[in-house]
Amino acid sequence: MPRPTLDEIFSEPDEFGLLTVKLKPRAASPNSGGVSILTDVTRFYEQHGRLPDPSAHSHEEMRLGTIWESLVKSPSDELRQADRLGLLKIEEQKVALSWRDEVNDDDIPDSLDDIFSDDGLDVQPELVQLKHVTPAAERQVPDHRADFVPCKDFDQFASLFETMQQALDGGAREATLIEKWAVIEPLEGDFFIRSGLLAYIAEKSESTQRGGARDHRLRVIFSNGTESDPLMSSFRKSLNDDKTARVIQRLGLGPLDPDWETDKVSLSGTIYVARSLSEDPAIKPQREILYKIGVTSQDVRRRVADARNDPTFLLAPVEIVATYELQNLSRSKVENLLHRFFDVARPGELFIIDRFSKRIRPREWFYVLPEHVGQAAQLIRVGQLHLYRYDRDTQKIVRR
Template identity: 55%
Template structure:
């Protein structure tokens, strides 16, 4: 079979059937590349005079797209023939061109610069300093000013990291780890892998395996919001004598990333089953009374009578370290007014007892809106004086709190009749 090197070879063949009669290309009077480029320059000048602009390689018609593409490829290195054919001086990148006016005189027109034109070398900045040193006094402030953006210094930044630290009261947990390991070895407890993106909801008293260590969920703080989503801060004790206090959302991510992570199932059929809490440790803790340092007017004006009553099993200073980012602390730092150590008393029971005792003094409309627009209803704040809280603690130690009630009308703890 005969091989053809170009279209010209095909069209030079005898067309016995007349198939190419209507599609033979027009022969150009100019065969050299320089001559064809000059013809393109003439076509571009015709287009410019008809439309007042250069042909766009992204134009609406195929003819304009083709002409614009070819023009862009040849205009950077014009030859003398091309310059001679450029009657509007379009190869001059914005220089005026001369055309005949109606009265026979010449008129000078200026071509609007295009974003497709190559910039002059003097206009190209060599560094960022060249850009910022330019005098742009006419730039409106609205174009460069930033609005509705939280400054970096005010963004939600934890005051402490959930690092591993030595557990000061590890003796309280040590036997629990020994017992749980024995139950696992004997097959009395089942451990299942933590699947990726599994929705984990740890509860106080849960055991798990994380980083190759037994871990115990000692405390879950009250409901809060972080990043616009519900969350809690946890106290996790590890079998190597260390502890950490991550957010529940952070713990989930850490468990998903840990291929050795395991969830240890509790005994029984559910919270109502007597065996459900068989593995849970009875922890004591510290009652703390906190006063807000918030500058919000509605909080600042009642600061001296509005107090948070909390109970924690961990160090109180660590518990309140991130108060300014925690809606349960009214998104502000707090001052610790008083603390009371619990002895042989359940932390959760004491906290519930105090909150129910002072429930009549709980603010009904106290809400906090986080920076994502979500409302939080803190439940541990009360209109009560520190002296009254101290008196309630003394009655708990004496086992006689049930004989008294808090009267908001006189702001006193009075004996039931």
């Protein structure tokens, strides 16, 4: 049976009234009743001296402003004739600013201070005044850069580099590719390949909190006779950024294996005594009796150059008041001996607040005098430190 055509369908009786279309009345033109709206806007203008704001908090003003905004887009002749205050001309003279428009140089603020000083802004001073924060200008200018400098005691490492290179060439040692974003924890005695050079971790300083995370200052010796002292985090980043970087696997199966420390060199160094130059009210009164005892294998001036940014140095510059040279003595062992010997003079409540509002408790500061450290250093040289102790009450080194 052929399908019916549309004409046949529409000619049949509409039993259910499906084809009966009821047209909705057309919405009133924006200008219908516009004169009465103009009257309300005129009254508002005479009372407030301005046109109603479509974004106002008041519902009545918002409603009136929204309707008026719609009316002025295409005002009728009747509306123009009824406009006795010329409100339509005021709207036509408004220039809507767009992000595409060019702005006069005078309209562009030069700083945040210009923005916050605007009379239209009601900003409480507590919201824009920073406290306990180092100014950005000071943070961006480091006191010390980890540049490459000639290694003055390279003769202590030359044979170590030669032995390692021969082991790599002969296959006795393996260099493993450092994966991108790998977390590397350099230890004293570790070898790396960076920028085509063998890099040896000769020293890893005491732990500190920098950037909210634990960090160390390293002394890295390179096979070309230079050295550098980067932060561990910076050295780690340089390895991750170097696509050719390698880590040379240690001998042995772990720290308990006798071969594990084969590459580690027991370096002699310098004992230094530093006095803080901090202006912190909690530290300044103690500057004549509070001293940091440290041991380093590098130049002491380089070690303390970045003290202002290092929580280990109380985030302040320091003055080196005494140094004592070590001869044929392990730097790390001497440092441990001194810190244990003067442990009774360690201040229990010494702490600082870093710029991340974290409380840091440096462990290398003691209530001692430089001459006490000198006496202890002499006892270490002659191997008799274990026969003496530091008496906190009398502030003297006495025999046990």
